[in-house]
Amino acid sequence: MSADQADPAPTAAPTKSLGMRKNGKQWHEPKKAFRPNSGLTPYEKRAKQRVEMAAVKAKEKEMKDEKEAERQRKIQAIKDKRAAKEEKERYETLQAKMHKKRVERLKRREKRNKMLNS
Structure with missing residues (x-):
């Protein structure tokens, strides 16, 4: 057996030590480079996100309206x-x-009045 067959998976290289920090605050995370344009997105992407959000909002509103209509229907029932x-x-x-017979007559009269008034 050769040396390269004996150890097929080489161990991962240990992470590079940065050494002591110059300011002495080793407990802080090392800072990354300041890139002010890194968070900016192109106009097309922003427009697409707006359209998607509008669709989501419309769907949410539709669902809420359906729920409220069902609630009102139950209350009315x-x-x-x-x-x-x-x-x-x-x-x-x-x-x-x-x-x-008099009660039935009154009932019919009241129904007529209801129909006329509404």
Whole structure:
């Protein structure tokens, strides 16, 4: 066996030591070069990002609107149910006091008035 076959994977070279820092603050991370233009992006890229963000915002707004509409629908259903229950109870109390046919007549009259007023 030759020497190059005995050790097929050479060990990674140890990281280069920078030595002692000149100012004596070894606990700080070494500073990188100041490049003021490194964060700038081209106009096309910024425009593309704006379009994507607008699409995301529109989708979020649509989802929120759907959720709110569903919530309002549930609230309205509960309100309608309560109103129907109250009206039913009111007619039952009237029926206990008055004759049945008279109550039905009043009911029909009130429905007509509701249709005219709304």
